Amino acid sequence: MQIDKQPFIFGDLLRESIEEARLTDLTYNITLNACDKVVVRADKDKIASVITNLLGNAIKYSPKGTDINVNCILQQDDILVTIEDTGIGIRSEDVEKLFDRYYRVQDSAVKTVSGFGIGLYLSAEIIKRHGGKIGVESIPGLGSKFYFTVPIS
Template identity: 45%
Template sequence: FSIVKLDKAHTQVKKMTALINSFLNVSSFEAGKIYLNEETFEMNALLNEVMEEVTLITATSHNIAVLPSPTVSVKADRDKIGQVINNFLSNSVKYSPDGKNIEISCKEVNGTVQVSVKDEGIGIKLQDQEKLFDRYYRIENMDTKKNSGFGLGLYLSAEIIQRHNGKVWIESEKDKGSTFYFSLPLN
């Protein structure tokens, strides 16, 4: 086996593991068995960690950057918030052409920490935006057919943020890109 083939196999195993975990998380949410392991952490550090992980896993040719911002500490489940950021960032990579910019930012807004992932991708029509965080919802058109998925990532992201008493939303325009947001209350 060559190293290239091993790398591809490793990437596929990670994708399958993520998919299985998504199905397990849906079951846990529905059964009310998701527990939050809250701790205080710096959101900026988590953003950088997730960006590095996604860049390594996807071997992306996108220009991904975490924009400079003041340090913001939050009390939340670090792993689950990392999963949300990973979902947003992975979707931006998946639905943006190679070479495009993806910007991740974090700021304090009215007693909350607001995180955004902005891409220069295909954009999302208004009627699809309203359903985007629904379980199993996938946009089906010529631009998305080549991308696999089950419509669980954004649903799980919304559930995680709502369990933290936060909000999740999107701003998007067809053919101009999307910005995915979430906010969490500060202590």
């Protein structure tokens, strides 16, 4: 996987990604707290695919009409992005394997949800190749908060 780093305004990318996600289902209330003027040097298309994947998962695994909160926090040397939903949540034994290639949660609550188990794996690879970190905090029945960091320079 090749990474082509170029400077761009991170808040603009978040807004664009959220607008695309809203097109898939208008019933969700997606809110954004963005790092508006922060410029990062990263592969814009690949970071967009990470955001799109995480937003898409929040939509797939949350009841219609619920809230999805996207936050962007400027830290000392990087940007922290969190995508938080009030969906079905993830068991602790699944959290450990969630970013493994082809891993799919084996739970009756998600057996009708389509996917190949590579979206989170690819997202993790993209973030790692940018020198960032990716992870999740989740409570079954209450929702999940996925997060990732991207170095500013």
